[in-house]
Amino acid sequence: MNILITGANSGLGKFLVTKFINEGHNVFEHNGSKHYDLSNQHDLLKLIEDAKQFKVEVLVNNAAVVCPGVDLGLYTVDKIHNMINVNLTAPILLIYHLLPQLKNIININSMVGLEVKPFRTMYSATKWGLRGFAQSLKAENKNINILDVYPTNIKTTPDKQNAMEIDYVIDSIYNSFINKEETLILDGRK
Numbered sequence: 001m002n003i004l005i006t007g008a009n010s011g012l013g014k015f016l017v018t019k020f021i022n023e024g025h026n027v028f029e030h031n032g033s034k035h036y037d038l039s040n041q042h043d044l045l046k047l048i049e050d051a052k053q054f055k056v057e058v059l060v061n062n063a064a065v066v067c068p069g070v071d072l073g074l075y076t077v078d079k080i081h082n083m084i085n086v087n088l089t090a091p092i093l094l095i096y097h098l099l100p101q102l103k104n105i106i107n108i109n110s111m112v113g114l115e116v117k118p119f120r121t122m123y124s125a126t127k128w129g130l131r132g133f134a135q136s137l138k139a140e141n142k143n144i145n146i147l148d149v150y151p152t153n154i155k156t157t158p159d160k161q162n163a164m165e166i167d168y169v170i171d172s173i174y175n176s177f178i179n180k181e182e183t184l185i186l187d188g189r190k
Contacts, residue, residue: 002058003056004060028056
């Protein structure tokens with residue numbers, strides 16, 4: 001299958017690229033020669049056109065502006081727009097434009113998309129928005145398998161503390177994808 005993984009240059013996305021390639025899939029962003037800024041409308045539209053030409057069948061919405069853990073009053077308007085654009089608008093527009101060719105969607109959400117936490121207002125807003133969008137899309141379109149993943153902290157670098165092991169996370173995501181599951185909660189809190 002031809003797969004697009006957003007946010008594939010680092011963190012979880014980089015590990016997912018390796019996993020899907022090792023399982024025999026063609027991953028669009030693996031070449032690393034192109035970088036798309038999902039907060040930029042021109043770059044997003046270019047990615048959509050390139051993904052159409054690559055005949056992407058599986059979309060993994062992984063890119064995200066991570067939660068800064070700060071009071072809403074400390075955000076700038078630009079940071080608010082950036083977080084909404086990357087975490088919510090980009091996944092919606094990718095799905096909207098690629099819908100006719102998609103067979104599977106994997107949304108890497110967050111435990112914050114299920115739970116209310118202080119100092120995560122904008123991050124929560126985008127993740128709850130993605131959750132609501134995905135749930136509605138599941139109800140209206142039965143032809144696409146949609147997997148929503150809700151993880152807590154993931155050990156994407158060796159120095160991360162109190163985090164789930166990356167191999168466990170990517171194997172769990174891949175197995176849920178293969179088994180056509182709709183929801184995967186990866187709560188690694190102790």
